[in-house]
Structure formats: structure tokens, C-alpha cells
Amino acid sequence: MTAPGTPTCPECSGPQMPDHPGGLLEIRHLITCPLLASEDATKAADYERADRRMAMVRAATATELLLIEAFGYYPPDPQITGYDSDDHPVREPAVTVTYLTPGVRRRTWTPLTRTEPTTP
Numbered sequence: 440m441t442a443p444g445t446p447t448c449p450e451c452s453g454p455q456m457p458d459h460p461g462g463l464l465e466i467r468h469l470i471t472c473p474l475l476a477s478e479d480a481t482k483a484a485d486y487e488r489a490d491r492r493m494a495m496v497r498a499a500t501a502t503e504l505l506l507i508e509a510f511g512y513y514p515p516d517p518q519i520t521g522y523d524s525d526d527h528p529v530r531e532p533a534v535t536v537t538y539l540t541p542g543v544r545r546r547t548w549t550p551l552t553r554t555e556p557t558t559p
């Protein structure tokens with residue numbers, strides 16, 4: 440049973456887990472949900488490339504941006520996520536990844552603004 444007003448996955452209607460330490464996009468997806476496959480791949484990639492003792496900023500994935508929009512927010516602010524071949528900074532909507540414990544990844548977004556007021 441999903442509490443009224445709980446954001447859900449636009450693909451599988453799985454509910455957000457609002458108190459999850461991982462942040463906004465922790466969703467109880469159906470095992471067959473294509474967004475779950477994408478999110479799992481991102482989680483594995485984050486685990487591979489992050490130094491888990493410090494925060495990592497990377498470009499948000501298409502799936503993360505889709506979920507943020509589905510949950511009623513504008514995309515996160517662009518941050519420098521790398522440098523192009525001419526050494527110019529590349530700015531993209533970004534996410535900060537930190538590890539609360541070696542197995543618990545937290546994603547934060549700075550800042551997220553709602554596209555419309557929430558209804559109580």
C-alpha cells in the first residue's frame with residue numbers, strides 16, 4: 440500500500456522509499472522495471488569509480504533526470520563534471536555521490552526546485 444502523495448516510478452509505479460538514507464530516488468521498483476536495470480547499473484558503476492571515503496560529483500544519468508522530473512522537480516543545477524578536448528569545463532546537471540557506509544550510497548542534488556507547488 441502506497442501512502443497518498445508518495446512519488447512513484449513512471450514505468451512500474453513502484454513507490455519511493457521516503458526515509459531511505461540513499462535519498463530521493465530510492466524506489467521500490469518491480470524487478471522487471473527497465474529503470475531498475477538502469478539504476479542498478481549506475482549503482483555498480485558508482486561503486487567502481489568512487490573513492491568511497493569522499494564525495495564524487497558526476498553527471499546525472501538520463502534515468503536520474505527522468506525520475507527527478509517525474510517526482511516534480513526541475514533538473515539539478517549544472518556543475519563541472521569534466522573537461523572537453525580543448526580543456527574547457529563541461530557543465531551538466533550533476534549529482535553528488537557519497538557513501539554512508541561501504542554499502543550504502545547516498546545521492547544528493549543541489550538544489551532541487553519543485554516545478555509546481557505540492558498539494559498537501
Ligand SMILES: [Zn+2]
Nearest residue numbers: 448451468472
Ligand atoms: Zn520502476
